[in-house]
Amino acid sequence: MSIQAGRGTPEFIPAAELRVVVDACSTPLVREAISESAAAGLAQVLRALADPVRLRLVSLIGAHEGGQACVCELTTAFDLTQPTISHHLKVLREAGIIASERRGTWVHYWLVPAALERMASLLAPVGQIPPMAGA
Amino acid sequence: MSIQAGRGTPEFIPAAELRVVVDACSTPLVREAISESAAAGLAQVLRALADPVRLRLVSLIGAHEGGQACVCELTTAFDLTQPTISHHLKVLREAGIIASERRGTWVHYWLVPAALERMASLLAPVGQIPPMAGA
DNA sequence: AGCCTGGATAGACGGCCGTCAAGATAGAGC
DNA sequence: GCTCTATCTTGACGGCCGTCTATCCAGGCT
Numbered sequence: 001m002s003i004q005a006g007r008g009t010p011e012f013i014p015a016a017e018l019r020v021v022v023d024a025c026s027t028p029l030v031r032e033a034i035s036e037s038a039a040a041g042l043a044q045v046l047r048a049l050a051d052p053v054r055l056r057l058v059s060l061i062g063a064h065e066g067g068q069a070c071v072c073e074l075t076t077a078f079d080l081t082q083p084t085i086s087h088h089l090k091v092l093r094e095a096g097i098i099a100s101e102r103r104g105t106w107v108h109y110w111l112v113p114a115a116l117e118r119m120a121s122l123l124a125p126v127g128q129i130p131p132m133a134g135a
Numbered sequence: 136m137s138i139q140a141g142r143g144t145p146e147f148i149p150a151a152e153l154r155v156v157v158d159a160c161s162t163p164l165v166r167e168a169i170s171e172s173a174a175a176g177l178a179q180v181l182r183a184l185a186d187p188v189r190l191r192l193v194s195l196i197g198a199h200e201g202g203q204a205c206v207c208e209l210t211t212a213f214d215l216t217q218p219t220i221s222h223h224l225k226v227l228r229e230a231g232i233i234a235s236e237r238r239g240t241w242v243h244y245w246l247v248p249a250a251l252e253r254m255a256s257l258l259a260p261v262g263q264i265p266p267m268a269g270a
Numbered sequence: 271a272g273c274c275t276g277g278a279t280a281g282a283c284g285g286c287c288g289t290c291a292a293g294a295t296a297g298a299g300c
Numbered sequence: 301g302c303t304c305t306a307t308c309t310t311g312a313c314g315g316c317c318g319t320c321t322a323t324c325c326a327g328g329c330t
Contacts, residue, residue, distance in 0.1 A: 030193065030196075036187070046185035049178075049185070051182075052174040052175045052178040055177055059165060059167075059168045063167045071277060082277070083280095083321085084319055087278090089278095105326085106276065107276075120256070123184075123252075124251070206306075206308095210307095215288095215289075216290060216291080217306085217307070218310095221309085222288075222309095223288085240296085240306055242306080
């Protein structure tokens, strides 16, 4: 019971801090070694994206007319129950990837572009998009 | 037991196919809705990255002199046993994110830039990587 | 007010995965 | 060939997470 902690996520980082922590590491990840806490925050956001359903949700929302979609439209795109979709949307929202607002009867979701941009620029290997630049 | 499948990963996609599947969706994710199989493949790669230890491994390898690092150097950077690090390296290797080669006694690992680039361009919201890009 | 619909929450269940200890394998050097 | 070191593999354990059912909350309508 000393070290064996099951999984390496003993501490959950709330959304606000998360932003800071991820920002703290805005160099391309492969430029210099990131800190332990930056890795934790970054992994938290990536884990939110690392699910087929949530990826499709992000894609559906982003590709939807006006960049917004209501839950009813999203739910019908899957063979999953509405609570399950609601759960996935919550995960994405808590990771700062999407935002939502209630408008009358329906709840609308849209992407937070900064979140995906941050991920993209972190993963971009320095010179970025040099398909074969390996010397 | 008809639908309840525990998690949405009934089918594992081997590395070769994975490349194809992820390539099949090289539009920025938020441009148009991705297919179910593309989402599965993409999620598989993201899940490999969505772990603090593996992120730090990628970062350590990428930032290491010469872009290469041997396992012994990586192991000492963590409070984890060597088999655990080896396991994480295997996950990254099977996801196509890193590659390895044995050189005498030591095994060296390096990044596969195309993998991270692919991820970055998929996540980049259309205009992509505004932080430093020309515009 | 009462009902209906869209959506979120709570609780439970089962599989996946991160971790470790122990053993196996591959070169290097004697 | 034997030993030693570096690394991988195997098997087991425990927690996390994706899914469901059941229930609750919020608005609109009559």
